[in-house]
Amino acid sequence: xxxxxxxxxxxQILVTEQExxxxxxxxAVRVAQDYAGKDLILIGVLKGAVMVMxxxxxxxxxxxxxxxxxxxSYGAGTKSSGVVQIRKDLDTDLHGKHVLIVEDIxxxxxxxxxxxxxxxxxGAESIEVLALLRKPDAAKVEIRCKYVGFDIPNEFVVGYxxxxxxxxxxxxxxxxxxxxxxx
Ligand code: XMP
Ligand code: MG
Numbered sequence: 159x160x161x162x163x164x165x166x167x168x169x170q171i172l173v174t175e176q177e178x179x180x181x182x183x184x185x186a187v188r189v190a191q192d193y194a195g196k197d198l199i200l201i202g203v204l205k206g207a208v209m210v211m212x213x214x215x216x217x218x219x220x221x222x223x224x225x226x227x228x229x230x231s232y233g234a235g236t237k238s239s240g241v242v243q244i245r246k247d248l249d250t251d252l253h254g255k256h257v258l259i260v261e262d263i264x265x266x267x268x269x270x271x272x273x274x275x276x277x278x279x280x281g282a283e284s285i286e287v288l289a290l291l292r293k294p295d296a297a298k299v300e301i302r303c304k305y306v307g308f309d310i311p312n313e314f315v316v317g318y319x320x321x322x323x324x325x326x327x328x329x330x331x332x333x334x335x336x337x338x339x340x341x
Contacts (some may be wrong), residue, residue, distance in 0.1 A: 160196065164326065168333040172315060173308055175330040178290065179213060185288060186217035189258065196256045197283075201241045203273070204228040204246065205327070206262035209319035210290045214260060224248045231269045242272040253281040258305075262319050263291040266298040275299070291315070291332065314340070 188200075200222050202211040215222060228246035257277060264270055270287060277285050288305035295312040310332075316322050317329030322340060326333075 162185045164329065167326070167336055167339045168316075169313075169331075169336040170334045171331045172310055172334055173291075173318075173332040175318070176339045178307070178318060178332070181290070182210070183217045185293060185305045185307065186214060186219075189288070190219050193256060193258075197254070197318065198222050198234070198256045198258060199250060199252070200224045200258050200260050201248065201277075202226050202260045203262070203269075206319045206321070207260050209327075210262055210288075211260045214288070223250070227273070229269060231272075242269055251280075254279060254283050257285045259285065259287045262316070263287040263293070264289045264301055264303060265293050265296050267301040268298055270301050270303075271299045 199213060200211065202208065202224060204226050205228070211224060215224060225248045226246065227244070227248055229242050230245055231242045259270070259273065259277070261270060264287075270289075274285060274287075286305070287301065287303040289303050290307040292303065292306050292309050293312050294309050313334045314322070315332050316326035316335045317332045319327055319331065321327045322335055326335070
C-alpha cells in the first residue's frame with residue numbers, strides 16, 4: 159500500500175511523532191526517579207507496544223531488561239471481547255521483581271485488568287502500568303495506570319504500533335482511522 163493510500167484512510171492525526179517522543183522522554187525521567195536502585199523489568203504487550211517500548215527503553219538512563227507477552231482479545235475487529243488468550247508467555251520469573259507493564263493503549267481496560275491479575279499471581283514485588291494512550295470514555299473497568307502519555311477521545315486509532323487488521327502499525331504518528339475503512 160502506498161503512503162498516499164494510507165493517508166486516505168486517516169480521518170485525523172491525533173498525536174505526532176514529535177509529541178510522542180517528547181512525552182516518552184518525560185515519562186522516562188519519572189520512571190528513572192521512581193525506580194532508582196530497584197530491580198526493574200519492562201514487560202511489553204505484543205504487538206501494539208513494540209514502538210512504545212523501543213523508544214521508551216532508549217529514553218531510560220539505565221539498563222532495564224525487557225520481556226514480552228503476547229495476548230489477544232480483539233481478533234480483526236475494533237472492539238475488545240474481554241476474552242484474553244495468551245499467545246506467547248513471558249520468559250522471565252517475576253518473583254521479587256518490580257514490573258512495569260508497557261502498553262500502547264488502555265481502551266476498555268479489560269486486557270490490562272486480566273494481565274494485572276495474572277502478574278500478581280506470579281509473585282512480583284510491585285506492578286505498575288505505563289500506557290502511551292488512554293481512552294477515558296471507553297473504560298469498562300478502572301485501571302490504576304501510573305504513567306499515562308495522552309488521554310484521547312473514544313475513537314479507533316492506528317499508527318505507532320497500533321493496527322487495524324495488522325495494517326497501519328508503521329505509521330509514525332497516531333491517527334484516527336476513517337470510519338469508511340471498517341464500516
Ligand atoms: P482493551 O480494550 O482491552 O484494549 O483496553 C486492549 C488492546 O486492544 C488494542 N486496542 C486498539 N488497537 N486502535 C488499535 O489499533 C485502538 O483504538 C485500540 N484500542 C485498543 C490495543 O493493543 C490494546 O492494548
Ligand atoms: Mg493490539
